[in-house]
Amino acid sequence: MLQDSKVVVALDYADEASALNFVDKINPSQCRLKVGKEMFTLFGPEFVRKLVARDFDVFLDLKFHDIPNTVAKAVAAAAELGVWMVNVHACGGKRMMEAAKAALVPYGDKAPILIAVTVLTSMEQEDLAQMGVNITPAEQVIRLAKLTKESGLDGVVCSSQEASMLKESLGKSFQLITPGIRPAGSAAGDQRRIMTPVEAVAAGSDYLVIGRPITQAESPMQVLTEINESLVS
Numbered sequence: 001m002l003q004d005s006k007v008v009v010a011l012d013y014a015d016e017a018s019a020l021n022f023v024d025k026i027n028p029s030q031c032r033l034k035v036g037k038e039m040f041t042l043f044g045p046e047f048v049r050k051l052v053a054r055d056f057d058v059f060l061d062l063k064f065h066d067i068p069n070t071v072a073k074a075v076a077a078a079a080e081l082g083v084w085m086v087n088v089h090a091c092g093g094k095r096m097m098e099a100a101k102a103a104l105v106p107y108g109d110k111a112p113i114l115i116a117v118t119v120l121t122s123m124e125q126e127d128l129a130q131m132g133v134n135i136t137p138a139e140q141v142i143r144l145a146k147l148t149k150e151s152g153l154d155g156v157v158c159s160s161q162e163a164s165m166l167k168e169s170l171g172k173s174f175q176l177i178t179p180g181i182r183p184a185g186s187a188a189g190d191q192r193r194i195m196t197p198v199e200a201v202a203a204g205s206d207y208l209v210i211g212r213p214i215t216q217a218e219s220p221m222q223v224l225t226e227i228n229e230s231l232v233s
């Protein structure tokens, strides 16, 4: 299926019917779909299978963070679901990330893209300081992104505010998946390191993860269409 859009819609709905009502109105050329902790916990792998069966590229955003053996098994289970992308926390360390990557080798070119979360886009300097991390979010992001690349992964989750710096130091092919995207005028909510869709793409984001500005809009389809049109160069 031809995938044109850089938008990954975060399907953070509390009920399956609302999620499928939105999905039924779109096609895979308009966006990819992200299933996170809320919907996976509520509706499990069967919900993911339904989206994959509709030909959508699915990002399974469960942010695995555990011992290497457990994460490797979880990532392989994600590959069995046929998802397009899966992630772990870079804070799990190099051995954990290497184990996750190795677990995908048997899937060859059917393996999902494997990325690692650096610093959550909801976090700012004060949040890091409270955890004893006394550097800026950007410094922590580059540190974890370098470790992710050394571990053989395909890219990172970061904010678009770090995108140009990461592209410059880690190269064009290292994928940058950026939540914390807010079209002008939409509420930031709990997000802290944000950018508009147009700014994010200009900064070097490869994929834009967008949830509430689309899913909570009066007309989600209209917002998605407007964002896609704003990104056509």
Ligand SMILES: O=c1ccn([C@@H]2O[C@H](COP(=O)(O)O)[C@@H](O)[C@H]2O)c(=O)[nH]1
Binding pocket: 010, 012, 036, 117, 119, 120, 121, 122, 157, 158, 179, 180, 181, 189, 191, 209, 210, 211, 212, 213
């Ligand atoms: O650093 C991160 C990592 C993941 N997320 C996820 O992205 C979406 C964002 O949703 P919005 O409604 O657009 O804020 C959400 O599912 C998060 O779990 C993130 O925001 N930041």
